C-alpha cells in the first residue's frame with residue numbers, strides 16, 4: 230500500500246523565546262494511519278504535536294519557521310487557525326470533560342457550529358459515543374455530569390467530543406497515561422478502529438503501545454527527529470544507535 234501524505238513538514242523550527250524546542254523537522258505523515266511520537270521527556274513531542282493544529286500560536290513568545298502543509302495547503306500561511314482546529318481535533322493526557330452533562334459535552338462542538346435541532350444533535354451524540362466505544366456504558370445517563378464517571382470513561386467521552394465535530398485528524402497526547410490497563414486497551418482498540426476514517430497521531434511513553442497500534446514511529450531527542458519510519462522497522466531494526474538505546478531501555 231502506498232502512503233498518501235496528509236501532512237508534509239519541511240524545515241520546521243520552533244522557539245520558545247530564545248530556547249529552540251524543535252530543530253529542523255522534516256516529515257511526511259500519512260493519511261489513514263497511526264503515527265506514534267516517542268522519546269524521552271522534554272524532547273519536543275507535545276510541542277511538535279501542537280504545531281500541527283497551531284495550538285502553539287496561543288503561547289506568547291513562540292516563533293515558528295518552516296512549513297507544514299495539510300493536503301498540500303500551508304496551515305500557517307493559507308489557513309485560518311480556528312478552521313484548522315475543526316479539521317484537526319485533539320485529545321489530551323488528562324481527560325478534560327467540561328463540567329456539564331455527557332450529552333452537552335459531545336453536543337458542544339456541533340452547537341458552536343450552529344446545529345440546534347434536537348434530533349440532529351441526538352443523532353450526533355449517539356453516533357460519536359458509539360464510535361468512541363462508550364455508548365453502552367453511558368446511554369442511560371446522558372444527562373448526568375461527565376465528571377461523574379471513571380477516568381477511562383471520561384477519556385472516551387472526550388474522544389467522542391472530538392469526533393462529534395467530524396475532524397479529519399485526531400492528535401492524541403499521551404491519551405492513556407492517566408488510565409488503568411483495561412481502559413488503555415479500550416482506547417488502543419478504539420484508535421485502531423478509527424484509523425479507517427481518520428488520520429491519527431499519538432504521543433506515547435509506552436513503547437508496547439507504540440508497537441501495538443502505530444504504523445509509523447518517529448523517535449525524538451532534544452528537539453530533533455532522530456529516526457522516522459515503519460514502526461516494525463524502528464522497533465526491530467533501528468538504524469540509529471540512539472534509537473536502539475532508547476527502544477531497548479538503555480536511556481530515557
Ligand SMILES: Nc1ncnc2c1ncn2[C@@H]1O[C@H](COP(=O)(O)OP(=O)(O)OP(=O)(O)O)[C@@H](O)[C@H]1O
Nearest residue numbers: 245248250268269270271272273274275276277288
Ligand atoms: N510554553 C513553554 N514555554 C517555554 N518552554 C516550553 C514550553 N512548553 C515546553 N517547553 C520546553 O520545550 C521543550 C519540549 O517540551 P515538550 O512539552 O514538547 O516535551 P515532551 O517531549 O512532550 O515531554 P513529555 O514527554 O515530558 O511530555 C522542553 O524543554 C520544555 O521545557
Ligand SMILES: [Mg+2]
Nearest residue numbers: 274275276402
Ligand atoms: Mg508532552
